[in-house]
Amino acid sequence: MIILHVLFYIFIVVILVQLFFYAYVFSKVKQKKHSTSSANKPNVSVIVCAKNEANNLEKFLPSILNQDYPNFELVLINDSSTDTTLKVMERFKANHDHVKIVNVKNIEAFWGNKKYALTLGIKAATHNHLLFTDADCKPVSNQWITEMIGCFSNEHQIVLGYGAYAKVKKSFLNKLIRFETLMTAVQYFSYSKLGQPYMGVGRNLAYTKDLFFEARGFMDHMHIKSGDDDLFVNQIATAKNTVICLSKNSFTESISKKSYSDWVIQKRRHISTANHYKTKHKAMLSLFHVSQFLFFALSIALISTLFNWEIVAGLIGLRYLALFITLTLAAKKLEEKDLIPFFPILEIFLIVTQFSIFIKNLISKPNRWK
Template identity: 85%
Template structure:
């Protein structure tokens, strides 16, 4: 019987931790954007790094080239592709004078390293303000560059944007991927608002070329093949130099993985970089994910034994009420409203998936980049 008392009190602590995150930390996404938006329209270099992305460039590059912005160039980086990527780039360049191509060939020291290719592209960029996206991404509006660039200021030299995944009707895996993306965004937006920015996503990220070279580029983690976006932001972002952009016109959208197994492989690659975050960031992320796992397992254990079941059910209900309030506001802000009715189910699947990924990553290391 004493075991059940111990589990019950651990459960109470876990609920308090969860309420702290959902009621306080994650509530920051619902707040209005910063009021000190710049009216300047700086010259922008949009950077797209592509490896074997011929088809995606054909499909998505026009949405970048058709942006309603007076002064921007598009730097296309061909990272040692073996398909028709370079030919597609050259064809677009023949039609658009604001395209610059950087053709990267593998060298032994940086074989298959996306950071090396990105570094060459950044060096080739004409302008100081850099805006990054992926070859399979498209801005949701022709105001993407305008909205992201407005967030730059004398102090704000990093802009964190939202990179959504396209909705697929009647697809549970698509909803799970989008829920995971929503939860990730809620975290990095909220922590940035709290003065603790810790990551960004390369699908929609901006920073200055000047800041990149002040930080010695990717040199501090060049040996780690992943993390050209989140590790770099984790390294250089501060409360003073980072701002978030929540304007709906600033979002980008990418096609999501179609199968659960493909998504798990992608997710494993992304998660491996987290162990290289700063200690305080690893601690806060670990605390949240551990509390998620303990909430699920202890809820099942205590309800199945009916130990103090009235209190347990009450605490679970309180936790879900707070979760629904916070995530509903965030989902509306980030245009993910269709996920709201499925929050409890999606959360359970996500917790189980994350635990599975954790075990798999302990056994073997995933690969990175194409």
């Protein structure tokens, strides 16, 4: 009985922590309107790094080239591809004067390192304002560049955007992937609004070339295969120089993995990178994930014994109420409304997946980015 009392009080603390996150921290997915006047439309270099992405480039590059923006160049980086990626790039360059190709060949010191390829592409970029996306992404509108670049100011030199995944009907895996993407975005947008920016996603990210070289580029973590987006933002982002972009026209959209195993491999790489975040960022992320896991474990333990079940059930209901209110508002803002009815089951599956990935990463290191 003493053990149950201890678990009950721990459960109350866990609920308070979860309410702190859902009712306060994660409620910050909002943005003030920004100006998109001609004064806020500097020249832009859009950068796409591709490794064996010939088919995706054929499919998605037109959506970038058709952007309604007065002056931008498209820098295509061929990262030592073994397929026809370079030929596809050359074909686009032949038809568009504002396309530039950077053909990267492997060297022993940086073998298979995306950061090395990106660094060469950034050096080759003509303009100071850099906008990044991946070869398997497409902007959801022709106003993508306008909206993302419109968030820059004299103070703000980093813009964090939303990289969504295309919806696939009758696919639970697709919903799970999009729910994980939503949760990740809710966290990095909210922490940025609270003055603690800690990551961004390379599918939709912008920063200035000046800032890149002031930070010595990726040199502080060049030895880590992944993290060209989140580790770099973690390194250089501050409350003053970072802003978020939540305009629906600013989103990009990617194709999600078609198999659970492929997605797990991708997430293993992403999660392993988080181990290199600043200590304060690892602490706040760990607190949420540990409290989330304890919520389910203690809920099951206390409900199964019927110990103070009325109070336990009430606290569980309160926690889910906060979750639904906060995530529903975020899902509507980020165009993920179809996920709302599935929040409880998706959360359980995501926690199980994350726990299994954590165990796998303890046993062996994930592979490089391609």
